[in-house]
Amino acid sequence: MLYRTAGQFKTSYYADHALFPVKQDAWLLAVILVFAFAIIPATASDFAFNALLIPVLIYALAALGLNILTGYAGQLSLGTGAFMGVGAYACYKLITIFPELNLLVAIALSGFFSAAVGVAFGLPSLRIKGFYLAIATLAAQFFLVWLFEKWAWLYNYSSSGAIQVPNINMFGITVAGPNATALTQYYFVLGVVAVVTWMAINITRGRIGRIWKAVRDMDIAAELVGINLMKAKLSAFAVSSYIVGIAGALFVFLWRGAAEPNLFDIPLSFRVLFIAIIGGLGSILGNYLGAILIVALPVIIGTLPAALGLPISSATVEHLNVMIIGGLIILFLIVEPHGLARFWAIIREKLIMWPFPH
Amino acid sequence: MDFLNSILIKPFADMFAAPDFLLQVLWEGLVSGVLYALIALGFVLIYKSSRIFNFAQGIMVVFAALTLVGLHEKGVPALLAVPLTLVVMFCLAVAIERVVLRPLVNQPDIILFMATIGITLFLIGFGELIFGGENKVMITEQLFIPTGSFEFEPFGGFVSIEQKDLTAVIGAVVLVAVLLVFLNKSRLGRAIRALGDDHQAALSVGISLSTIWVLVWFIAGVIALATGIVWGARAGVSFALEVIAYKALPVLMLGGLESVLGAIIGGLAIGILEKLFEIYWGQPLLGGNTETWFAFVFALIVLLFRPQGLFGERIIERV
Numbered sequence: 001m002l003y004r005t006a007g008q009f010k011t012s013y014y015a016d017h018a019l020f021p022v023k024q025d026a027w028l029l030a031v032i033l034v035f036a037f038a039i040i041p042a043t044a045s046d047f048a049f050n051a052l053l054i055p056v057l058i059y060a061l062a063a064l065g066l067n068i069l070t071g072y073a074g075q076l077s078l079g080t081g082a083f084m085g086v087g088a089y090a091c092y093k094l095i096t097i098f099p100e101l102n103l104l105v106a107i108a109l110s111g112f113f114s115a116a117v118g119v120a121f122g123l124p125s126l127r128i129k130g131f132y133l134a135i136a137t138l139a140a141q142f143f144l145v146w147l148f149e150k151w152a153w154l155y156n157y158s159s160s161g162a163i164q165v166p167n168i169n170m171f172g173i174t175v176a177g178p179n180a181t182a183l184t185q186y187y188f189v190l191g192v193v194a195v196v197t198w199m200a201i202n203i204t205r206g207r208i209g210r211i212w213k214a215v216r217d218m219d220i221a222a223e224l225v226g227i228n229l230m231k232a233k234l235s236a237f238a239v240s241s242y243i244v245g246i247a248g249a250l251f252v253f254l255w256r257g258a259a260e261p262n263l264f265d266i267p268l269s270f271r272v273l274f275i276a277i278i279g280g281l282g283s284i285l286g287n288y289l290g291a292i293l294i295v296a297l298p299v300i301i302g303t304l305p306a307a308l309g310l311p312i313s314s315a316t317v318e319h320l321n322v323m324i325i326g327g328l329i330i331l332f333l334i335v336e337p338h339g340l341a342r343f344w345a346i347i348r349e350k351l352i353m354w355p356f357p358h
Numbered sequence: 359m360d361f362l363n364s365i366l367i368k369p370f371a372d373m374f375a376a377p378d379f380l381l382q383v384l385w386e387g388l389v390s391g392v393l394y395a396l397i398a399l400g401f402v403l404i405y406k407s408s409r410i411f412n413f414a415q416g417i418m419v420v421f422a423a424l425t426l427v428g429l430h431e432k433g434v435p436a437l438l439a440v441p442l443t444l445v446v447m448f449c450l451a452v453a454i455e456r457v458v459l460r461p462l463v464n465q466p467d468i469i470l471f472m473a474t475i476g477i478t479l480f481l482i483g484f485g486e487l488i489f490g491g492e493n494k495v496m497i498t499e500q501l502f503i504p505t506g507s508f509e510f511e512p513f514g515g516f517v518s519i520e521q522k523d524l525t526a527v528i529g530a531v532v533l534v535a536v537l538l539v540f541l542n543k544s545r546l547g548r549a550i551r552a553l554g555d556d557h558q559a560a561l562s563v564g565i566s567l568s569t570i571w572v573l574v575w576f577i578a579g580v581i582a583l584a585t586g587i588v589w590g591a592r593a594g595v596s597f598a599l600e601v602i603a604y605k606a607l608p609v610l611m612l613g614g615l616e617s618v619l620g621a622i623i624g625g626l627a628i629g630i631l632e633k634l635f636e637i638y639w640g641q642p643l644l645g646g647n648t649e650t651w652f653a654f655v656f657a658l659i660v661l662l663f664r665p666q667g668l669f670g671e672r673i674i675e676r677v
Contacts, residue, residue, distance in 0.1 A: 076468060124658060127665045130467070131411050131615065135607045136661065139654035142604075150645045220675050266604070270475060277472050316487065323483025329476035334461040337469045 003351040019201070036190060041183055049182035051299055054255050057186075057193045058247055060291035063275040064200055064284065065243030070273075071281035072204055073236030074216025075125050079137035080244055080272045082144035085264030086114035087245025088252040089154050092163045095253075096156055103168050103175055107192065107249045111242040117144070118241025125233050129219075141266055148261035162260045165253050176253045185254045192250060196243055201284055203239065212236050213282075244272075274325075278332050280339025289340035297325060369638035381517050383637050384630060389523045389592075391629020392530045396585040397606035398613065398621035399534065400578035406554040406616045407574045410459070410470045414477040416603015418579060421481050422447055423586030423595045427497060428489040436500030440583075447579030448572075455571045463567075482597060493598075496590030498522060503591060526588035533584055534622065537577070541618070550574060554616070608657035614670025624668065628653045 003024050010016045020026040044053060066080045090113035094106040121140040125133050148154060155163050167177030174180045175188050203209055214222040215232045223229050252259045271294060279290025301321045305312045312320075336342055350357075373380045397415055404412040425446050429439040458473050498505055504521040511517075541547040552560040553570050561567060589599060609628050613620025632652045640648030666672060 070468075124662055128661050129665070131471070132611055132661060132665065132667070134471075135611045135654070136658045138604070138607060139651065139658045142651035142654055146647065146650050150647070273472075274475075277468075281468075319483045319487040321483070322479050323487065326476045326479030326481070326483060329479065330458050330473050333465070333469050333473050333476065334458075337462075337465055 003348065003354070005352060017205075033194075036194075037187075041186060044186075046182045049186050050255070052295060054182070054186055054189055056288070056291045056295045057189045058250050058255055059272065059275055059295060060287045061193050061196060061250065062244055062247035062272045063279060063287040063291060064197065065240045065245075065247060066272050067276045067279075067281060067283070067287055068200065068204065068212070068243065069236050069240035070276060071283065072209060072216060073212040073233065073240075074219075075122070075233060075236060076130070076134040077137040077240075078134050078266070078269050078273065079121065079140035079144075081264045081266060081268030082141045083114045083118055083241045083244040084248025084251055084268065084272075085144060085148055085259075085261070086117045086241075087111060087248030088259055088264070089148060089163065090114065090245065091249035091253060092165075093154065095166070095168065103170055103188075103253070104192075107246055107253070110249045111245040114245025114248065115238045115242040118237045118244070119234050122234055122237030122241075125237070126230055138266075141269055145261050145265055148264065160260075162258055163252065164258045165256075168253075178257065189250055189254050192246065196246065197284065200243065204284065208235060208239075216282075274329060278329065278339055280341030283339065283341035285344060286339045286341030289344070293340065294325075297321075297328070364643060365639070369642075372638060378512055378517050381512060383633050385517070385519060385523075387630035387633030388626065389526060389629070390633070391626040392527050393585055393589050393602065393625075394605050394609045394629050395622045395625025396530055396533070396581055396588075397602065398609040398625050399537070399618065400581040400585075401606055401610060402613075402616060402618055402621045403550075403574055403581075404578055405610075406618075407550045408459070408553070408571060409467065410474065411467065411615075412578070413471060413474040413603075414481065415578060415582065416600055416606060417478045417481045417485075418447075418450075418582035419586045419589065419603065420595070420597055420599045421450075421485050421586075422579060422583035423496065423590040423599070424485050424489045424494070426583065426587065427494045427590070427595050430497050430500065431494075436497050439497075440501070443583055444580065447583060448576050451572050451575035451579055454575055455568055459571055460568065482600075486597065493594050493596040494590075496587065496595050498591045501587065503587075522588075522591050526591070529584065529588065533581065537581075538618065546570075546573060605653060608653035610667070611657040612660055612667055614667030616671055617667070617669035620667060620669030628656065631656060 003022070005022055008021075008023055010021065015021075020029070040053065062080060062084060065083075066077060069075050069077050087107075087110045090110035091106050094101060094109055095103070098106075117140070121137060124136050128136055149161065152161075155161055158164070165177050167174055167179045169175070173184055175184050204212070211222075211227055211232050212235075214225070214227055215229060215236075219229055222232070248264070256263070275287060275290035275294050277290070278293060279286030279288070298321050301324060302317055305317060332339070397419060400418070401412055401415045404410055404415070422443060426439050426443045429442055430436055434442060454477060458477060459470075462470055462473055503525050507518050507520045508524070509516065509518045541551060549560070549565045550570055550573070552563075553565060553567070557567070586595070586599075589602060593599070605628070606625075609621060609624040611624075612628060613622075613624030632649050635652050636646070636649050640646055640652070661667065664670075
C-alpha cells in the first residue's frame with residue numbers, strides 16, 4: 001500500500017526516465033529534505049552537528065566522489081585521502097592569496113585543482129588495470145602527502161606545518177573559522193552537498209554515466225562498441241577527483257578548522273572506501289547510508305559503555321572500536337556484498353508488494 | 359646546468375668518491391629489500407592459490423611478532439614461544455578460512471580485498487587490546503640471534519655489517535629455498551600450484567579448497583613470523599611496522615602479483631634503489647624522507663611499460 005504504483009502510468013519514454021519514476025520516492029525525498037533543512041537544525045545540539053551531522057555529509061560527499069570512480073567507472077582507487085588533501089590545500093591557498101574571494105567560489109575552484117591532479121594520476125589507468133591500478137593510486141597517496149609536508153609554500157611557511165582556517169565572512173555571516181556557529185556550517189555543507197549530489201545523480205544516469213558503466217562492466221567490449229576508453233576513464237577520474245576535492249575543502253574549512261599533512265594519510269582513504277563499499281558501490285544513496293553508519297558507529301561505541309555504567313578505559317574503547325569496525329566490514333561483506341543500498345532496494349520491493357507478498 | 363649537474367653527475371661522483379659509504383648503503387638496502395621480499399612472498403602465495411589480494415599480510419607480521427614478544431613477557435621461555443606463536447598463526451589461518459573466506463567464495467575480487475582490510479582492522483584492534491599499543495623490544499638474544507657486528511675496511515674506508523642483519527639475510531634465503539622445494543616437489547605444494555592455475559580443475563581432481571587455503575594462510579603466517587622477528591630485531595615491535603606492509607605493495611607491482619621470483623627480485627630491487635635514491639638524490643635535493651613514495655612511483659613508471667609487472671603472467675583479455 002505504501003508503495004502502490006498502480007495508476008502511475010508512464011505514457012512517454014521521457015516519463016520512464018524521469019528522476020522519480022515512482023511518485024512515492026519524490027515524497028520520501030521531500031520528507032528527508034524537510035528533515036535535513038528544517039527539523040534537524042531546529043532540534044540538534046552543537047555536539048550532534050560537529051560529531052555527526054557535518055561529518056556524515058562531508059564523508060558522504062567524498063564517498064560519492066570515490067563511488068563515481070570505483071562504483072560507476074570500475075577503477076579501484078586507494079588515493080582518495082590525498083585528493084581530498086589537494087582540494088583542502090588548494091582552497092587554503094586561494095583563500096590566503098585572494099582574501100576577498102567568496103568561500104563558495106573558492107571551494108568550487110579548488111575542486112579543479114584536485115581534478116587536474118586526479119587526471120594526472122589517472123593516466124596510468126589506460127594501461128594498468130585492477131589491483132595494479134589500485135596500488136598505482138597509492139603512489140599518488142604517498143607522494144602527495146609527502147608533498148604537503150615538504151612544500152612549505154603550501155602551508156604559507158607556518159612553523160607548525162599545518163594549515164589553519166581563518167574567519168571567513170560570506171554576506172555578513174561568518175561561515176568558516178573559529179567564530180562560525182555549527183548551524184551556519186551545517187547549512188553551508190548541506191547546501192553544497194545537496195547541489196553536488198543532484199548533479200551527480202544526473203551525470204550518472206545520463207549519457208556519461210552509461211558510458212562509465214559500460215567501461216566498468218567490460219572495458220574491451222565497451223571499446224569495441226565505439227566508446228573512447230581514454231575519454232571515459234579520464235572523465236571519470238576528473239569528475240571523481242573534483243567531487244573528492246570539494247569534499248576535502250569542506251572537510252578542513254567547514255569541519256576540522258585546521259589540518260596537518262598526515263590527516264590526509266591512508267586511513268582517511270580507507271575510511272572513504274569503506275563508506276562507499278558498505279553503502280553500496282554504484283549507488284548514490286548508499287554513500288549516505290554508509291557515511292551514517294561509519295560516522296555514527298564510533299560515537300555510539302564511545303558513549304555506550306559509559307551509558308551502561310561499564311568501567312572501560314578510553315584506550316580499550318578505542319581498540320574495541322577498531323576491532324568492531326573491522327568485524328562489521330567482514331560481516332557486511334558476507335551478509336550483503338552489494339551494501340546498504342541493496343537493503344533499501346529490497347525493502348522498497350517488499351513495500352511495493354505489501355500487503356500481498358506474491 | 360647547475361640543476362642538471364646536481365641530478366645527473368654529482369650523485370655518481372659522490373658514490374665514487376666514497377665507495378665504502380656506497381657499500382654500506384647497498385648493504386642496508388639489501389637487508390630491507392630482503393624483508394620487503396619476505397612480506398611480498400607471503401602475499402604472492404595467497405594470491406597465487408586463491409586470487410585474494412591479501413592486504414592483511416603486513417599486519418600479520420606485526421601480529422606474529424607481538425604474539426611472540428607478548429608470550430615471552432607472560433613468562434613463556436623464548437624457544438617455547440616460537441612454536442606457540444606458530445600455533446596461534448595456525449588458529450588464525452583456520453579462523454580466517456572458516457569465518458571470512460568460506461562465505462565469500464566466488465565474490466568479486468574487490469569484495470575479498472575489502473574483507474582482508476576488515477581482517478587488518480580487526481587484528482589491529484585485537485592485538486592492541488591484548489598486548490597493548492606501546493612499543494616492545496624483540497627478544498633477539500633469547501632466540502640466540504647474534505647482535506654484534508662485523509667491520510670491514512675496504513677502499514681504505516669503513517663498512518659495518520650487523521650480525522643480526524646477516525642472520526636475517528641467511529635465514530630468508532633458507533626460508534625461500536625451503537618454500538621453493540616445498541612448492542615444487544611436495545604433493546601439497548603441487549596442489550597449491552594446481553589450485554592457483556585453475557580452481558575448477560583442481561577441485562575436480564579432488565584437491566580440497568579449504569585445506570589448501572588454511573595451509574596457504576598458515577605458510578603466510580610462518581613467513582610473517584620470520585619477517586616479524588627480523589624486522590622487530592631491527593626496529594622494535596609496534597604497530598608502526600604497519601608501514602612496511604605498504605612497502606610490499608610496490609614490490610608486488612614490480613615483480614608481478616603471481617610470481618615468487620618476482621617478489622624476491624622486486625623486493626631486493628626496491629630495497630636497494632630506494633636507499634640509493636634517498637641518500638644520493640632525496641636528501642640533498644628533495645628534503646629527504648623520499649622512502650615513503652619512491653617505491654610506488656618507481657613501480658608505477660615500470661608498470662607503464664610492463665602493465666603486468668616484470669614477472670607477472672601476461673594478461674589476456676577476451677570479450
